Amino acid sequence: MAARLMRAARPARTTWFAVTVQADPSELSGPSRPDALARLAERHEVRVIRAPGGRGSEIAVRAADGRTREEVRALKQLLETGEVLVVEGQPEGRRTALGGVARPMFRQLTRRGPR
Amino acid sequence: MRALCWTGVNEVSVEDVPEPRLLNRQDALVEVTASSVCGSDLHLLDGYVPAMLAGDVLGHEFVGEVVEVGPDVRERRVGERVTVCSIIGCGRCHYCRQGLWSLCDNTNPNPGFQEKLNGHASAGIFGYSHAMGGFAGSHAEYIRIPYADFNAFPVPENVPDAGAVFASDAVPTGWIGADLGQVGPGDVVAVWGCGGVGQMAALASLRMGAPAR
Ligand SMILES: [Zn+2]
Ligand SMILES: [Zn+2]
Numbered sequence: 001m002a003a004r005l006m007r008a009a010r011p012a013r014t015t016w017f018a019v020t021v022q023a024d025p026s027e028l029s030g031p032s033r034p035d036a037l038a039r040l041a042e043r044h045e046v047r048v049i050r051a052p053g054g055r056g057s058e059i060a061v062r063a064a065d066g067r068t069r070e071e072v073r074a075l076k077q078l079l080e081t082g083e084v085l086v087v088e089g090q091p092e093g094r095r096t097a098l099g100g101v102a103r104p105m106f107r108q109l110t111r112r113g114p115r
Numbered sequence: 116m117r118a119l120c121w122t123g124v125n126e127v128s129v130e131d132v133p134e135p136r137l138l139n140r141q142d143a144l145v146e147v148t149a150s151s152v153c154g155s156d157l158h159l160l161d162g163y164v165p166a167m168l169a170g171d172v173l174g175h176e177f178v179g180e181v182v183e184v185g186p187d188v189r190e191r192r193v194g195e196r197v198t199v200c201s202i203i204g205c206g207r208c209h210y211c212r213q214g215l216w217s218l219c220d221n222t223n224p225n226p227g228f229q230e231k232l233n234g235h236a237s238a239g240i241f242g243y244s245h246a247m248g249g250f251a252g253s254h255a256e257y258i259r260i261p262y263a264d265f266n267a268f269p270v271p272e273n274v275p276d277a278g279a280v281f282a283s284d285a286v287p288t289g290w291i292g293a294d295l296g297q298v299g300p301g302d303v304v305a306v307w308g309c310g311g312v313g314q315m316a317a318l319a320s321l322r323m324g325a326p327a328r
Contacts, residue, residue, distance in 0.1 A: 077221045081205045086138040087224050090251040093120030093130040093170035110166055110245040113227030
């Protein structure tokens with residue numbers, strides 16, 4: 001498994017990250033497209049095509065790093081549900097000193113994957 | 116409020132923690148009146164699920180009363196008694212529309228870990244580690260419910276808390292066991308393990324036509 005994680009460690013230039021969104025391609029192109037999508041397109045090559053089987057659209061982003069993947073998911077969530085779920089600020093017990101130090105890394109691992 | 120927190124491998128403690136608040140407009144807050152211990156809590160307790168942090172609130176099978184709703188909640192009302200699905204669905208992604216709640220694309224804010232391990236991430240689950248979204252659990256006085264219109268279900272008056280609590284997890288888990296086993300009229304069914312889920316698998320089998328003896 002370690003080898004698998006290592007291989008996955010860098011986004012290759014040729015690798016696309018894609019999500020399927022319940023939205024018509026026409027809502028995702030042209031001047032009325034969501035701001036978040038326009039911002040993504042400033043930094044990345046972005047491709048929007050009709051998804052097969054009446055599933056809406058595919059938004060594909062080339063060479064997406066962890067932050068970009070998070071942004072793409074947030075965009076999908078916003079389009080499909082109208083909001084982006086927040087998990088910060090929930091009840092929690094005492095965090096240990098080690099937990100506090102390890103937390104950013106831990107969060108990176110669970111949220112964006114190991115890279 | 117008081118809440119049962121995971122503090123380390125095979126260690127839990129009841130701690131004073133801040134009360135939950137509405138974090139999204141489609142959230143509701145529920146005052147927990149019954150919260151059951153599931154067999155799968157053991158996987159979290161003993162460290163088998165590695166994405167736990169000391170201080171995480173456990174619990175994913177519960178009943179309670181709605182005490183607050185966000186401005187975009189349309190169906191649920193303050194004062195309603197509800198049972199809440201352990202697995203959180205958004206109700207609107209492709210998977211949710213197919214009834215495949217546990218594959219919801221939109222309720223796990225921490226999909227990276229599972230994607231690398233399994234190729235795809237599951238939905239978020241209450242009190243079930245950061246790999247399942249890092250949602251605070253129900254072994255607490257209050258809990259926050261995301262997408263409340265899709266995840267909280269009113270409980271009929273004549274069903275007691277102790278009956279309704281199983282609808283969160285044990286009933287659907289037992290049911291899918293019987294369903295996958297294709298139980299039909301006349302089948303003799305053996306259930307291994309007679310905990311909450313096993314008993315619900317037996318009840319589901321009866322419903323699907325296995326004869327009672
Ligand atoms: Zn469970
Ligand atoms: Zn969904």
